[in-house]
Amino acid sequence: MTASTEHTVMPPSEAGGRIPGNRGIWVGITCIFVEFGVLFMVYFVARAHFPEAFHSGAERLSRTAGTVITLLMISSSFSVAAAVVSMRAGQQRASLRWLVAALLLALGYPLTKYLEIRWNLAHGVDAQAGVFVGAYYYLTLNHLVHASWGILGMLWVLFRHVTGAYSAHDYGGLEALASYWHATDIIWLVIFPFFYVLA
Numbered sequence: 001m002t003a004s005t006e007h008t009v010m011p012p013s014e015a016g017g018r019i020p021g022n023r024g025i026w027v028g029i030t031c032i033f034v035e036f037g038v039l040f041m042v043y044f045v046a047r048a049h050f051p052e053a054f055h056s057g058a059e060r061l062s063r064t065a066g067t068v069i070t071l072l073m074i075s076s077s078f079s080v081a082a083a084v085v086s087m088r089a090g091q092q093r094a095s096l097r098w099l100v101a102a103l104l105l106a107l108g109y110p111l112t113k114y115l116e117i118r119w120n121l122a123h124g125v126d127a128q129a130g131v132f133v134g135a136y137y138y139l140t141l142n143h144l145v146h147a148s149w150g151i152l153g154m155l156w157v158l159f160r161h162v163t164g165a166y167s168a169h170d171y172g173g174l175e176a177l178a179s180y181w182h183a184t185d186i187i188w189l190v191i192f193p194f195f196y197v198l199a
Contacts, residue, residue, distance in 0.1 A: 020175045032146060032184075035142075036190075040194075053130050057136070061136065066195070069113065069116075072105050072106070072108045073184070073189075074189075076109075076185075077185040079102035079105060084174055087167075095161070113144055135195075143188060150180055
């Protein structure tokens with residue numbers, strides 16, 4: 001096996017308690033969690049000082065858009081996980097199909113967010129609408145940026161997958177992508193109730 005910049009993954013029977021993906025991706029994931037941890041603390045401080053603004057602000061958002069994004073993120077995350085499981089089993093074609101499905105579902109996120117923002121602006125939900133809407137835009141658009149990096153990562157991993165870079169014994173890049181995408185999914189599952197449900 002040739003040397004690669006991606007972490008070589010042992011077969012499941014030999015993997016033991018190893019960390020999925022590679023160390024680099026987990027450094028990035030840790031930084032993202034720290035970043036959003038700070039943002040969530042700011043959210044709670046703002047909410048404590050402006051409870052009425054947060055309560056009334058949530059009523060102005062489109063819960064349909066938030067729910068669609070949630071379903072897209074969960075489905076895409078499941079598909080990426082299925083791609084990894086298929087690759088571990090040596091089912092490269094099935095893995096590729098799952099990865100394509102994950103990418104198509106993931107692309108639905110920025111499209112839905114674009115339509116949501118158009119709906120928001122048409123209903124006066126803009127940056128001048130108060131502290132709740134300011135926090136909403138800052139956190140959700142920040143998350144969209146991180147998700148966009150994940151989508152670019154999917155395109156790169158898909159290219160490598162098609163060119164035969166991964167096998168049942170070496171799928172570190174695919175697993176690193178799955179780890180990152182699951183992290184963005186977890187963050188969205190926190191953002192969704194904060195703005196669309198609980199506020």
